[in-house]
Amino acid sequence: MLPTLSLYNTLTRRKAPFEPLHPPFVGLYLCGPTVYSEAHVGNARGPVVFDVLTRYLRHLGYTVRYVRNITDVGHLENDADEGEDKISKNARARQLEPMQVAEQYANLYHRHMEVLGCLPPDIEPRASGHITEQIQLIQEIIGNGFAYEANGSVYFDVPAYNAAGRAYGKLSNRVVEELLAGSRDNLAGQQEKRSPLDFALWKHADERHLMHWPSPWGEGFPGWHLECSAMSRKYLGAEFDIHGGGLDLMFPHHECEIAQSQAGAHPTDEARVWMHNNMLTVNGAKMSKSLGNFITITDLFEGRNATLPQPYSPMTVRFFLLQAHYRSTIDITDDALQAARKGYRKLMNGLRLLDKLALPADTARAADTAPADAELRKLVQDAFIGLNDDLNTARAIAGLFNLLRKLNGYAASPATLAQVSKAALSEATAVYRTLVTDILGLVDEPRANAEQLLNLTLHFYAEAKAAKAYDKVDEIRAALKGQGIVIKDTKAGVEWAYSEE
Numbered sequence: 001m002l003p004t005l006s007l008y009n010t011l012t013r014r015k016a017p018f019e020p021l022h023p024p025f026v027g028l029y030l031c032g033p034t035v036y037s038e039a040h041v042g043n044a045r046g047p048v049v050f051d052v053l054t055r056y057l058r059h060l061g062y063t064v065r066y067v068r069n070i071t072d073v074g075h076l077e078n079d080a081d082e083g084e085d086k087i088s089k090n091a092r093a094r095q096l097e098p099m100q101v102a103e104q105y106a107n108l109y110h111r112h113m114e115v116l117g118c119l120p121p122d123i124e125p126r127a128s129g130h131i132t133e134q135i136q137l138i139q140e141i142i143g144n145g146f147a148y149e150a151n152g153s154v155y156f157d158v159p160a161y162n163a164a165g166r167a168y169g170k171l172s173n174r175v176v177e178e179l180l181a182g183s184r185d186n187l188a189g190q191q192e193k194r195s196p197l198d199f200a201l202w203k204h205a206d207e208r209h210l211m212h213w214p215s216p217w218g219e220g221f222p223g224w225h226l227e228c229s230a231m232s233r234k235y236l237g238a239e240f241d242i243h244g245g246g247l248d249l250m251f252p253h254h255e256c257e258i259a260q261s262q263a264g265a266h267p268t269d270e271a272r273v274w275m276h277n278n279m280l281t282v283n284g285a286k287m288s289k290s291l292g293n294f295i296t297i298t299d300l301f302e303g304r305n306a307t308l309p310q311p312y313s314p315m316t317v318r319f320f321l322l323q324a325h326y327r328s329t330i331d332i333t334d335d336a337l338q339a340a341r342k343g344y345r346k347l348m349n350g351l352r353l354l355d356k357l358a359l360p361a362d363t364a365r366a367a368d369t370a371p372a373d374a375e376l377r378k379l380v381q382d383a384f385i386g387l388n389d390d391l392n393t394a395r396a397i398a399g400l401f402n403l404l405r406k407l408n409g410y411a412a413s414p415a416t417l418a419q420v421s422k423a424a425l426s427e428a429t430a431v432y433r434t435l436v437t438d439i440l441g442l443v444d445e446p447r448a449n450a451e452q453l454l455n456l457t458l459h460f461y462a463e464a465k466a467a468k469a470y471d472k473v474d475e476i477r478a479a480l481k482g483q484g485i486v487i488k489d490t491k492a493g494v495e496w497a498y499s500e501e
Contacts (some may be wrong), residue, residue: 027240152204
C-alpha cells in the first residue's frame with residue numbers, strides 16, 4: 001500500500017490525502033516560462049518544487065505524466081489584454097524574428113533547469129504549436145454562450161458565465177463586485193469589451209503584429225490564458241490531477257483557466273488539486289521584473305548582481321529553494337544563501353560518509369540491537385513524514401540532518417555502531433541516499449577534473465607533511481579551505497570534506 005501523501009488544494013483551501021483520478025497514473029501540469037527574457041531566481045522556485053513532487057510521486061510508485069509548457073506567444077505587456085506581445089516587443093527592438101527570441105531564452109531556460117537538477121518534463125508543449133487546439137476551445141466556449149466576437153477579437157463573457165451559476169473568482173477567493181469596483185477604468189482603450197472583467201481568448205492582429213494566425217474571426221493570436229487550458233486538455237485530459245504554478249498566477253491566469261475549462265465542451269475545474277508555490281522576496285518585496293528588483297539565474301550563479309555579489313552554485317540555490325515550505329515566502333540574502341551552502345555541503349558530506357560505515361573486524365556486533373534499530377528506524381520514518389505532509393521539504397531536510405547526526409555518531413564510535421544491526425543500518429543509508437539524491441535532487445556538483453586536481457593536491461600535502469615542511473602544509477590547507485574544502489588527517493590517510501563553516 002502506498003504511503004499517504006496529503007496536499008494543500010488552493011481550490012478547496014484545505015489539505016487532504018492525494019487521490020489520483022486513475023491510479024497509479026498521475027497527470028501534473030506546471031505553468032512554464034514566457035520566453036521573452038532570462039528567468040530570474042524567483043521563476044526557478046516552481047520548477048524545483050514541482051520537480052521534487054514529480055520525483056516523490058514516482059518514488060511512491062505512481063506513473064506520472066509531467067507537462068510543463070512554454071509560452072511563446074500571447075503574453076501581453078500588462079499580463080492582461082493590453083500592450084504588445086512581450087516576445088514580439090523584444091524581437092522588434094533587436095530586429096529579430098520572434099521565434100529567435102523565444103528559442104534563445106527557451107534554450108537558456110533549459111540549461112538553467114538542467115544544472116538546477118530539474119528533470120525534463122515528459123511533454124513540453126509550446127503555445128505557438130497548438131493554435132488549432134486553442135481555436136477549437138474558443139469555438140466551444142462561443143457555442144455555449146460564454147464568449148463573443150468583436151472586431152476580429154474574441155472575449156470571454158464573465159457576467160454571462162456567472163449568470164449561468166458558475167463562480168468566476170472561486171480559486172482566488174475574489175468577489176465579482178469587488179473586482180468590478182477595482183476595474184472601472186480598465187475599459188479605457190478596450191471599448192470592444194462588454195465588461196471590464198472580460199478577458200481575451202483571441203486578439204485581432206493588425207499589420208504591426210509580428211505573430212498572427214488565420215482563424216474564423218480573422219488574423220490574430222491567442223490570449224495568454226487560453227494556451228494552458230487547451231494544452232493541458234490535449235495531453236492530460238479534460239480533468240487531471242494536479243495543476244501547479246506560482247502564487248502570482250492564481251489571478252488572473254489560473255482563474256481564467258478554470259473559467260475556460262468550465263465553459264468548454266467538457267466542463268471541469270481543469271485540475272482536481274491546484275497547488276501554488278509562494279514568492280521569493282528581496283528585502284521583503286516580491287521579486288519581479290516589473291519592480292526591477294529581480295536577480296537573474298545567471299547573475300546569481302556568477303555573482304554579478306549588486307545585491308548578491310557572491311556567486312552561488314546551482315545545487316546551493318536548489319537547497320536554498322527547498323529549505324522552506326513551498327507555500328511560505330523566502331527572502332533572498334547573502335546570509336540565507338551562505339547558510340544554504342553549509343546545509344548543502346553537510347548533506348553531501350553525509351553521502352561521502354555512507355560507504356565508510358562498516359564495523360571494524362575487531363569489533364563484535366551487540367547481541368541485542370533492537371533498541372538501537374528502533375531508534376534509527378524512527379529517524380528514517382521521520383524524514384518521510386515531512387514529504388507526506390504537503391511536500392514539506394523543510395521538515396524532510398530537518399529529518400535528514402537528524403538522521404545524519406546519528407550516522408556521524410556511528411562513524412565516530414565503532415562501539416556505538418556495534419549497537420545497531422547491519423540490516424537497519426543498510427536501510428538508513430539507502431533512505432538517506434534516496435531522499436537526498438533521488439527525491440530532493442541534490443547531487444554532488446560536477447567535479448571530474450576538480451576531483452583529479454584535489455587528489456593531486458592531497459598527495460602534495462601528504463608529501464609535505466612527511467617531509468615536515470609545515471609551512472607548505474599550512475599553505476595547502478589554507479588554500480583548500482578558501483575553496484570550501486577541509487583536509488582531514490586520519491589513520492587511513494589524508495581525506496577531504498566540504499567545509500561546513
